Amino acid sequence: EAQVTQNPRYLITVxxxxxxxxxxxxxNHEYMSWxxxxxxxxxxxxxxxMNVEVTDKGDVPEGYKVSRKEKRNFPLILESPSPNQTSLYxxxxxxxGVNNEQFFGPGTRLTVL
Amino acid sequence: xxxxxxxxxxxxxxEGDSTNFTCSFPSSNFYALHWYRWETAKSPEAxxxxxxxxxxxxxxRISATLNTKEGYSYLYIKGSQPEDSATYLCAFGHGxxxxxxxxxxxxxxxxxx
Numbered sequence: 001e002a003q004v005t006q007n008p009r010y011l012i013t014v015x016x017x018x019x020x021x022x023x024x025x026x027x028n029h030e031y032m033s034w035x036x037x038x039x040x041x042x043x044x045x046x047x048x049x050m051n052v053e054v055t056d057k058g059d060v061p062e063g064y065k066v067s068r069k070e071k072r073n074f075p076l077i078l079e080s081p082s083p084n085q086t087s088l089y090x091x092x093x094x095x096x097g098v099n100n101e102q103f104f105g106p107g108t109r110l111t112v113l
Numbered sequence: 114x115x116x117x118x119x120x121x122x123x124x125x126x127x128e129g130d131s132t133n134f135t136c137s138f139p140s141s142n143f144y145a146l147h148w149y150r151w152e153t154a155k156s157p158e159a160x161x162x163x164x165x166x167x168x169x170x171x172x173x174r175i176s177a178t179l180n181t182k183e184g185y186s187y188l189y190i191k192g193s194q195p196e197d198s199a200t201y202l203c204a205f206g207h208g209x210x211x212x213x214x215x216x217x218x219x220x221x222x223x224x225x226x
Binding site: 031033035041090097099106 | 144147155158162164207208211212214217218219
């Protein structure tokens with residue numbers, strides 16, 4: 001089944017404790033992206049990747065890191081999480097250009113205490 | 114700053130009513146307009162990707178139109194059913210064919226039986 005997977009789905013952590021949210025897709029998509037969703041703000045892009053070893057900042061990259069060492073994986077790293085990073089996170093992927101639909105992962109609900 | 118506006122923010126209709134929502138986006142540097150359906154506790158799923166001015170797309174009771182010259186798209190639902198209850202997101206594709214999506218905040222539709 002073609003899909004985007006994320007882990008963990010839910011995470012409660014404390015300020016400053018490094019964490020990684022994994023994202024994997026099995027559709028051989030070149031483009032992958034991370035978004036956060038906050039009430040009243042809609043989906044905002046954190047980082048994106050056009051292909052292996054090619055990553056770039058989105059609209060809200062502060063406090064996050066990413067890597068793209070393999071085509072299928074695009075982990076999101078929070079080196080020192082803070083409470084303002086409490087949010088619902090979605091990973092997405094697509095093939096080719098912006099005229100192709102994006103496929104979203106199931107979401108990761110993160111709470112930073 | 115690129116802005117994508119959706120209206121109304123929320124909508125309550127009775128089963129059987131037909132309804133429509135609006136997505137407004139910048140009329141310059143247009144590459145694509147996406148519509149997604151987002152049910153509570155699930156991830157957004159693509160409904161339509163539209164690229165040409167005057168495009169009309171249809172999937173069952175749901176259809177969409179696109180006007181790139183004036184920067185708007187309409188989503189129509191004919192004969193709403195309770196299972197249509199969801200948040201409908203539009204996203205503006207910009208920055209070239211390999212660009213990113215800017216999401217609106219969505220229209221939340223509730224259909225009462």
